[in-house]
Amino acid sequence: MLDVGVNGYGTIGKRVADAVAAQPDMELVGVAKTRPNFEAERAVAKGYPLYAAIEERADQFVKADIELAGLVDELVAESDVVVDATPSGIGAENKALYEDHDTPALYQGGEDAEMVDVSFNARANFADASGADHVRVVSCNTTGLSRLVAPLEEEYGIEKVRATLVRRAGDPAQSGRGPVNDILPNPISLPSHHGPDVQTIFPELAIDTLGLKVPATLMHMHSVNVSLDAEPDAAEVRELLDGESRLFVVPEKFGIDGAGKLKEFALDAGRPRGDLWENCLWGESVSMEGNDLYLFQAIHQESDVVPENVDAVRAVAGTADAAESVETTNDALGIGF
Structure with missing residues (x-):
């Protein structure tokens, strides 16, 4: 032990x-x-x-x-x-x-x-x-991006990652955090710290990241574009990601359209504190245009x-x-x- x-x-x-x-x-x-x-x-x-x-x-x-x-x-x-x-x-x-x-x-x-x-x-x-x-x-966001990058790099190779991170202002218990009624580029200068942080895991990865801070507490949201070294179809990529134990590919039939319903789903599923240890990736968002992959994923900053x-x-x-x-x-x- x-x-x-x-x-x-x-x-x-x-x-x-x-x-x-x-x-x-x-x-x-x-x-x-x-x-x-x-x-x-x-x-x-x-x-x-x-x-x-x-x-x-x-x-x-x-x-x-x-x-x-x-x-x-x-x-x-x-x-x-x-x-x-x-x-x-x-x-x-x-x-x-x-x-x-x-x-x-x-x-x-x-x-x-x-x-x-x-x-x-x-x-x-x-x-x-x-x-x-x-x-x-x-960190939570770097963890989420690394979990996504690893299988894509192994299966297809990656030319470049571009990610926009819409970040929650604070955790639910952090009453002193903001903004309350604003949308802030965070940081205004580029890149955000997340790209260089991902490179502490993948030193050779080409990645650009941008960040925004919004008046929300539930989760972070990532809009991700990955230029691959191959041109798989969207269904193949979706199947690859669905096979990862810490990626939850949210089925369209669940009708989960945002962080609020994700948290409600976790609570209904009996998760302690409504925690979501997995990346929550919308299956219908997985799209391919040539060698460019696009998707949305949500990251629970308190638990991943x-x-x-x-x-x-x-x-x-x-x-x-x-x-x-x-x-x-x-x-x-x-x-x-």
Whole structure:
């Protein structure tokens, strides 16, 4: 069994903790939180040992009547691998802590690629993380694009990717995020950071990305054009993508016309928190014009990186290859509709 700690128990951390706890080959050592709140209370209610991420604030948990198992240093010392799910920039500050305990660490996509040994996507470069000390699980949008690029590159070859990302303004719980009534080029200069980030997974890929930020909270939306090195028909491409375990090709008969209905579908399907771990790709949007592929896909920013973090744990520890890990993770979480 792999002993796994999760440092940071917010939007991503609590989902990763649940995913780790569900794995047959992993044990959740505990989770770390900076302050007492409803998430800390829920962690303890679930039976997750809770550690204070900041020693000076440990007394706040006592005053809130929330039981602590110890401090974050103890969590790191007891873990074979730590998943750092702290806000962007904090992972870099925590790097020395993990090195002090000689504990391999996974970071989220908001950290700089330069601070880690490898950026990770399970579908594209699982083996590159084997034995690494510091691994960055790329962001939700980069994860979504990498999952799409990998099978297309393998089957047809890619001349160039062009993607416009319509990004949600914030997560549902982020009341301080905006815009409220605006549509913002984000960034105004080109490219957006997503293309260069995809190139941390596919260094030779030609890709241009643009970003917009809109007043929505549910999901990101991608409008994607891929110039292929071949000219397959749309049905063939659709079949290829439908065969990918973390691509959900939404059937036209479902009548799902946007992110709202996707989330409703996930809730009706019994998904925890209405999570969509897969890229959600509209089957009828898959179109070919010569060698140009066009499609729309939606990315659930709160959850698509969760199975990637689980797979990265195994990659770092060297306990499974890519196919074995993805299958185990998918089965444990119930990925696939």
